[in-house]
Amino acid sequence: MRFVRRNGLFLSGYLLVAVTVWIVFMIVLPQLYMVDFSFRPNLPLNEIGGPDDKYTLENYRYLVFGRPTDEALLNWLHLEVFFRTIIASICVTLLDFCLCYPLAYYMAQVARGGRTRLLLLLLILPFWVNEILRAFAFRLLFASGGMINTALLGLGLIEQPIDFLRADVALYAGLSYAYILLMMFPIYNAVESLDHNQVEAARDLGAPWWHIHLFVVMPFAKPGIAAGCTMVFMLSAGALAVPQILGGPSSLWFTQVIYDWFYQGGNWPQGSAYAFVLLIACILFVLLVMRLFKVGLGEIAR
Amino acid sequence: MSADVELDHITVRFGDYVAVDDADLRVEDGEFFSFLGPSGCGKTTILRTISGFLEPSEGGVRIGGRDMRGIGPNRRPTALIFQNLALFPLMSVADNITYGLRVRGVSGAERRRKADELLELIALRGQGDKKVGELSGGQRQRVAIARALAVEPDVLLLDEPLSALDLKLRQHMRTELRTIQQRVGITFIYITHDQGEALTMSDRIAVMSDGVVQQIDQGATVYDNPATSFVASFVGENNPFFGRVSRTETGFAVADTASGALVGRNPQGLREGEKAIVFVRPEALVVGNGAANGQANVIRGMVTNAEFEGPTVNLYLRVEGGREVMLLMPHSGGAPSLAIGEEAVVSFDPQRAVVLPEGALAGE
Numbered sequence: 001m002r003f004v005r006r007n008g009l010f011l012s013g014y015l016l017v018a019v020t021v022w023i024v025f026m027i028v029l030p031q032l033y034m035v036d037f038s039f040r041p042n043l044p045l046n047e048i049g050g051p052d053d054k055y056t057l058e059n060y061r062y063l064v065f066g067r068p069t070d071e072a073l074l075n076w077l078h079l080e081v082f083f084r085t086i087i088a089s090i091c092v093t094l095l096d097f098c099l100c101y102p103l104a105y106y107m108a109q110v111a112r113g114g115r116t117r118l119l120l121l122l123l124i125l126p127f128w129v130n131e132i133l134r135a136f137a138f139r140l141l142f143a144s145g146g147m148i149n150t151a152l153l154g155l156g157l158i159e160q161p162i163d164f165l166r167a168d169v170a171l172y173a174g175l176s177y178a179y180i181l182l183m184m185f186p187i188y189n190a191v192e193s194l195d196h197n198q199v200e201a202a203r204d205l206g207a208p209w210w211h212i213h214l215f216v217v218m219p220f221a222k223p224g225i226a227a228g229c230t231m232v233f234m235l236s237a238g239a240l241a242v243p244q245i246l247g248g249p250s251s252l253w254f255t256q257v258i259y260d261w262f263y264q265g266g267n268w269p270q271g272s273a274y275a276f277v278l279l280i281a282c283i284l285f286v287l288l289v290m291r292l293f294k295v296g297l298g299e300i301a302r
Numbered sequence: 303m304s305a306d307v308e309l310d311h312i313t314v315r316f317g318d319y320v321a322v323d324d325a326d327l328r329v330e331d332g333e334f335f336s337f338l339g340p341s342g343c344g345k346t347t348i349l350r351t352i353s354g355f356l357e358p359s360e361g362g363v364r365i366g367g368r369d370m371r372g373i374g375p376n377r378r379p380t381a382l383i384f385q386n387l388a389l390f391p392l393m394s395v396a397d398n399i400t401y402g403l404r405v406r407g408v409s410g411a412e413r414r415r416k417a418d419e420l421l422e423l424i425a426l427r428g429q430g431d432k433k434v435g436e437l438s439g440g441q442r443q444r445v446a447i448a449r450a451l452a453v454e455p456d457v458l459l460l461d462e463p464l465s466a467l468d469l470k471l472r473q474h475m476r477t478e479l480r481t482i483q484q485r486v487g488i489t490f491i492y493i494t495h496d497q498g499e500a501l502t503m504s505d506r507i508a509v510m511s512d513g514v515v516q517q518i519d520q521g522a523t524v525y526d527n528p529a530t531s532f533v534a535s536f537v538g539e540n541n542p543f544f545g546r547v548s549r550t551e552t553g554f555a556v557a558d559t560a561s562g563a564l565v566g567r568n569p570q571g572l573r574e575g576e577k578a579i580v581f582v583r584p585e586a587l588v589v590g591n592g593a594a595n596g597q598a599n600v601i602r603g604m605v606t607n608a609e610f611e612g613p614t615v616n617l618y619l620r621v622e623g624g625r626e627v628m629l630l631m632p633h634s635g636g637a638p639s640l641a642i643g644e645e646a647v648v649s650f651d652p653q654r655a656v657v658l659p660e661g662a663l664a665g666e
């Protein structure tokens with residue numbers, strides 16, 4: 001009731017209603033609806049609510065085992081896409097971390113005010129260009145006749161153009177680039193709040209640079225690192241446009257499979273089930289990693 | 303182990319700004335040496351130069367006779383205690399203390415032994431598992447000292463480590479620091495802007511102003527025989543009387559000031575006609591003209607204020623020329639001999655006053 005006294009009856013009433021409506025109608029209900037959907041068979045409109053509309057695990061079973069009539073024991077096609085998506089997202093996350101940590105450290109602890117602001121600006125500016133455009137620009141960069149290949153050929157470093165798209169180089173580059181700021185800012189914020197004297201104290205006590213980073217800076221910045229990694233991983237795994245544009249011809253992203261269920265297959269329950277599996281897998285994975293590194297949820301949101 | 307530290311004509315510049323100007327001194331092996339000076343005079347800069355975080359623009363540092371040029375802070379036989387301590391907040395007290403040993407690859411068991419030993423030294427036995435945040439200010443202070451001592455440095459550098467503590471604790475820690483230094487027997491280089499700290503703890507003090515070392519001497523010498531007007535006004539209270547030397551005698555000089563002719567010692571050999579300041583300590587002034595030197599050293603004024611401090615009373619006089627003069631009288635009990643608004647005559651013994659060339663005063 002302190003809340004009411006501090007904000008007045010009208011404002012607190014408004015806040016309570018607004019937050020409740022937001023959470024219930026925007027977050028909980030649609031998701032519950034999708035979950036409900038994923039446990040139902042795919043029926044024509046006129047049979048919905050009819051006798052056949054019973055809860056079933058069929059949609060989930062399909063991801064793992066495929067159709068009962070299939071020869072193979074497991075649905076390798078989709079399972080492989082699923083695991084490759086998870087693993088590739090981990091790689092993208094690690095790549096972003098390796099790119100961002102040194103830069104964030106430099107900006108937060110080494111560079112003087114003016115240079116930090118300049119670097120931040122340079123990082124942010126490209127993101128005024130929208131995601132699709134950036135992805136297509138990358139495609140031009142990495143294509144067989146693209147700038148990189150032309151340059152390499154021109155320098156005589158390679159004989160044949162390298163197919164960066166097929167090798168997924170373009171995909172990794174595009175995804176890392178798309179979410180790099182989400183890694184950058186939490187780490188920068190965390191490292192920035194570290195007292196530089198602690199770095200110097202460690203150095204004065206004889207620590208080599210890698211020891212300082214491993215045992216002084218990174219533990220301190222752990223919540224920021226965790227927040228950045230979580231966001232980049234989640235968003236990479238759930239990305240659609242970038243894999244669509246930059247993925248190699250033979251490498252599907254799991255979200256593309258989901259997309260196809262919804263729009264090509266017209267099978268919404270099946271798509272919901274796939275999407276739900278991806279969501280749960282990502283959450284479990286993140287929780288597991290947080291457990292491993294002993295980070296609490298509260299710290300991330302700090 | 304312990305070592306001497308030589309600063310060989312060190313100058314440190316930041317761009318055009320000279321933070322330390324030609325510091326040339328030698329700290330003896332096992333000495334408790336202090337740099338004393340007001341904020342911004344370049345004390346931290348000197349300390350960072352000794353510890354290796356800064357390279358001097360000119361000159362060099364030698365520790366134990368070894369030239370330190372190009373040797374980084376992690377490879378110098380010094381340990382620095384930071385102005386804000388810079389303890390590692392996520393580590394336990396014991397882990398903080400033994401961080402330097404962990405860096406050196408010392409085994410866990412050995413580290414625990416060493417931590418216990420140092421916790422004993424700083425009177426925090428059995429508190430090694432606490433988090434740093436759970437300690438009081440004074441305890442944190444001692445942990446910082448233990449962390450620095452753990453790597454067995456030859457020289458311990460302390461950057462105003464007591465400034466964050468309250469007065470009582472600060473006074474207690476002074477004694478404690480001095481005891482620790484005597485026990486471990488290594489060279490301590492201590493930085494402070496608090497003259498009380500410097501005077502009570504140090505074997506010798508270097509007084510600094512604007513990057514220049516003004517005087518290096520034992521505490522009592524700095525107090526009784528200041529080398530410059532800055533030192534005279536910065537260390538302890540002092541009453542300056544501005545004037546011009548009118549006559550000199552062996553070891554003494556007479557200066558004509560707004561308060562009349564004043565005689566004091568003349569350590570710098572000032573000559574007739576030179577501008578000078580006569581410094582008289584509050585405790586050297588006595589009521590009445592008993593301590594006067596013939597006609598000289600008698601000052602007249604009006605009592606403007608009296609502060610009772612317990613053992614002493616601070617008396618303020620407005621003298622001819624408009625300056626305020628402070629006078630320290632032992633409190634003898636009973637009613638004060640002089641009331642506010644009363645005219646008073648005070649005098650001083652020429653032995654206890656010093657005539658110095660005119661120069662900058664502290665805090666102006």
Ligand SMILES: Nc1ncnc2c1ncn2[C@@H]1O[C@H](COP(=O)(O)OP(=O)(O)OP(=O)(O)O)[C@@H](O)[C@H]1O
Nearest residue numbers: 316319321339340341342343344345346347348495
């Ligand atoms: N990295 C730097 N770049 C430019 N100027 C600096 C730098 N470090 C110190 N200075 C300047 O040098 C002068 C001396 O600074 P220093 O930190 O040595 O003072 P200090 O005596 O330790 O003062 P305090 O008692 O306030 O700690 C100051 O005027 C400061 O502005």
Ligand SMILES: [Mg+2]
Nearest residue numbers: 345346385461
């Ligand atoms: Mg300082």
